[in-house]
Structure formats: structure tokens, C-alpha cells
Amino acid sequence: MALPLRRVCRCRFADAADCTIRSKLPVLLLFFGLCIALQPAPAGAQDLLAFTPQEIERILAHGPWPQPAVPDPSNRVSGNAQAIALGERLFFSPRLSGSGGVLCASCHEPWRAYSDGRNRGVGVEPVDRNTQSVVNVRLNRWFGWDGANDNLWAQSIRPLLARREMRSSAAHVAALLRGDPDLALLYRNAFGAPPPANDEALLVDVGKALAAYLETLVSGRTPFDDFRDALARGDPAAAARYPLWAQRGLRIFIGEGGCAGCHAGPNFSDAAFHRSGIASRLENGDADPGRRGGIRKLLQSRYKLLGPFSDDPSRAAARVTRQASSEQDAAGAFRTPGLRQVTLTAPYMHDGSLATLCEVLSRHPAGDPASGSGGTGPGPVALTAEDRRDLLAFLGTLTEADARRFAGANATECR
């Protein structure tokens, strides 16, 4: 007897239509029916909010994505395929660390969107701040929570030398590159010469190779990008496929929530520093000085764009470095993180003190939607539960569709 179910499940039943299966059919039919009834409604055309021209202009400012790759003029191997290969090899090498057991990927784990899931990072020892993802790091103007570096290769050197992170040294790194035939060959391929005799020069080149690799870590397109591009080309049918909740959350994000004042541009970061209203303490018990401490470190650094190791003779990019010492309100301020892949990078804030995005929305200071400024506002945004739900739906669409299954359930829910 031909069974109706065989049309649905031909492959499964073709080889197994025995009495065992048949005896289970009534139960299975009930089970199938229940499953089909419980399936969420299929995605299809939905409604499109009536965004004003001003709102559309603000939305379009968050793209296009991805942004074009622009080589770093301060790094002569930026974009060089051989240097990228060397940098990738070094990124996963525990031998760079003084202990021999910590690799860059110990904290920037690819399976956690290149962050580590901890409140505060742990290298050789625990550190003072939350580990930031290095995805899309090439778009930063300042690096680290406090902007203590003004270029990516210097930022790549910093954890190598930090006592609590990789606890290495120029001599250790240089000995590794010179002593390992594979690494020495990769170096020669990347830089066109054997590793130099000068330890510090070789350390800087290692930083530049690591930076060349990090520049390649770019997140993919997201549902938001599809929506944004549909608006850009005037395609309301395609735009209407973006969930309504996310549309409402986006409207709050660019409007009354004041979020876009700081989380601006294609990477959802203004690359500037703001006080988040969350104070934390350093290992020695002092208050974390944030950007103020970062400026002090920057000005002392030998690896800044104004220093002797930049490959950009024009020093054009160093203009922002010259202006850093005149920044106002630097104490306790931290760099605005980008929001792409944000559902994958919990916990949040510079000290990792907020476990979920829901907590962030409850505690984060408001921006000023009128002025476009943010972060130093008067207090937490007055959001209703519905607002938070919509904002979380929007933030969820800033993660690649393929990667969203990796997000923790509490990343986009308020409980």
C-alpha cells in the first residue's frame, strides 16, 4: 500500500519500509503533524516602516559593507600576501610568548568571533580589561580600549611585550624568527630579505606581518546590509523582507535612542572615546584612567606613527596623533567598539561587566540624538521593554546570518 508520507520522506522510507516502521506510523504521523504545526512562519514579504528621508540618510551612513580595503601606508607589507601568510602563522604560534603557551588566538579565538568570552582577558596572567574582537580591526583609527596605539602593527606588538599577556621580548621574538628555518623563509618571502640582525627592527616587522594578517579579518554581510542596500537602490519589496522588529529597533537606534551618535558609520563606531558610565579598577587598585592613560602611553611609544618605525615618510596619518594630547574629557573614556558580530562577543563593555546585550541596553548611558553626540549623556536611555526587544532584534541583524546560530541565547533576549 502506498503511504502518503512516502512522498514527503521518500529517501528515508525507501529502504526502511518494514514492519517496525509501519508499526510506528500512527505515532510518527502525529509527531510530524505536531512538528509542522509548530514550525515558525516562513520568511516572506512583510511590512516596511515609512522611514523619512532623514532617517534613510542616517541608515545609509551605516554602509556599504564591506568597506574597500585600503593599505596602511605606515606598514610596507600591508596587503602583501606573503606577509599575510607569515602573520597568520605567527598568530597561531605559542612560541612567540615568553611562556611558550600563549598564542594570539588564545584570547582572539576564531570560534568566538576572535574574542574570548571572558569578562577580562587572561594571558600569562589575568589582565585589566575585556578582550576586544579583532574582526574589522582594520577600520579602527585608534587601537585598544584606551587608544594607546595609533596603528595596527604597534597594537600587535603591545601584547607580545606585556607582562601579563604574552610576556615576550624583542630578543625572544627575534631569536625565534632567525632560528626557525620555516619562519625565516616566510619572513624572507614577505620582506624580501633575511631577518635583520637588529632585534627591535625584527620585532616591528613581526608586528607588521601580524597586522597584515589582521587586516584580512572582515565580517561578512548581514541582514542589515541587505536592508540598507535595498533602501539605497529604492527596492521596497526587498527592504520589506527585513523583520519589522528590527526595523523598529533600527529606528530607535538612529533616533530617540541616540545610539548612532557614537556607534556611527559602516562599522558602527565613531572611532572616538566616550565615558560609558561604568568605572573599573586596575590591578593595582587605581581607577582605570581610560583614554587619559592611553594618551600618555601613546606619546611615550616608540612605535607610534610619529616614531622611527613608520614606513610612511609623509607622516600624513600621524596628524591625529599630534592632536591626541589636546583631547578633552579623556579621563575614564573608552573607545567606541564596533557593533558588527556583537551577538557573538559577550560579555560587554571595557571591563566585561555586562553579560548580555539586554544588560547593556539597561545600563548604557544615552547619547543625544539632537546633537549626534553620545556616551556622555545624562543617564541610561529610557527604554520600554518593547523598545529593548526591538533594539535587540536590530542588533541581532548585525551578525552574519551564517554565524548567528553561534550566538548565545541570552545575547538577544531580555529575561
Place this chain on the structure above:
Amino acid sequence: MLNLLKATLSAACLMALAGFWGPPAYAAGTESPTSAPAGAAEDPNYAAGKQALAASDWKAAADDFGKAVQNQPGNANAQNLLAYSYRKLGNLDMAFRHYNEALRLDPDHRGAHEYIGEAYLMAGNLPKAEEHLAALDRLCMFGCEEYRTLKKAVADYKQKSGAK
């Protein structure tokens, strides 16, 4: 709330169906049945690599799995076994690179969590090994061989090193 209930019940249905008619369980510790590209036939280099592993010929295994990941870079099983081969050859740089790639492709890959934990023990990084043990604890609700193996390796490491 209703949506959450629906989603949970739907997921339970799919899991139950997968368990009812799903593929047979693979040998623990190496392969994840969900980590090969959908519909991909087993690469002949992958099959050769497994034979080399069975013969403890780590160099041949690394060569074969290296070719397999060139053909199927999205195959987390091949990435994991390539990493394993490199680890057996003592090349931790390449082992960590490919274990991480296996986990990037499949964050729930139990074999990769076990093996990278063992690699971290080889490098002397006990906290990271324990992190992956904790990940396996979450993944294996009723226990699994990968969890037990890494747990024993961690305990042995602590005993030898005097760590707590």
C-alpha cells in the same frame, strides 16, 4: 513567549527526527557527523589520511589531510585531523592554526575541543585546556569520550606539574 515555546518545541522535534533517522554515530574523538560539507563525498585524500593515521604515519597523514583541506576548506573534520597530524609531528604552530579553523567552522566540534585542549597541555597552558574541558562539559550533556579523555589528560598534567 509563544514564539520561544514554538522554537524550542520545533528544535526538539528536529533533534528527535535527526536522532531517529540520522546518520550513525562516528568514532569519538576525531570526526563530527555534522562537520563535513553537506553532500560532499569523502575526499580520497581524506580517506588516505585516515589510513595514514591508523598506521601512525603522521607525516603522510599531514600531507594527505593538507590536500583534503585544500579541496574542502570547509570540512571541519579534515581541519581537525590535519591539526592532529601536525601535533603528532610536534608542530604546534600549525596544529593550533587548524584546530582553530576546525572550531571556527564548527564551534561544537567535540574532537577539536579535546585535541586543542591536549595541545594546550603540551604547550603548558593549563587554563586554556580547562576552558576546552568546560566547553566539552557543556556539549556532552550525558558525558562523552572526548570529555573523559581530556579530563584524564588534565588530571595527569596536574599530577605531573603539581598544579592545582
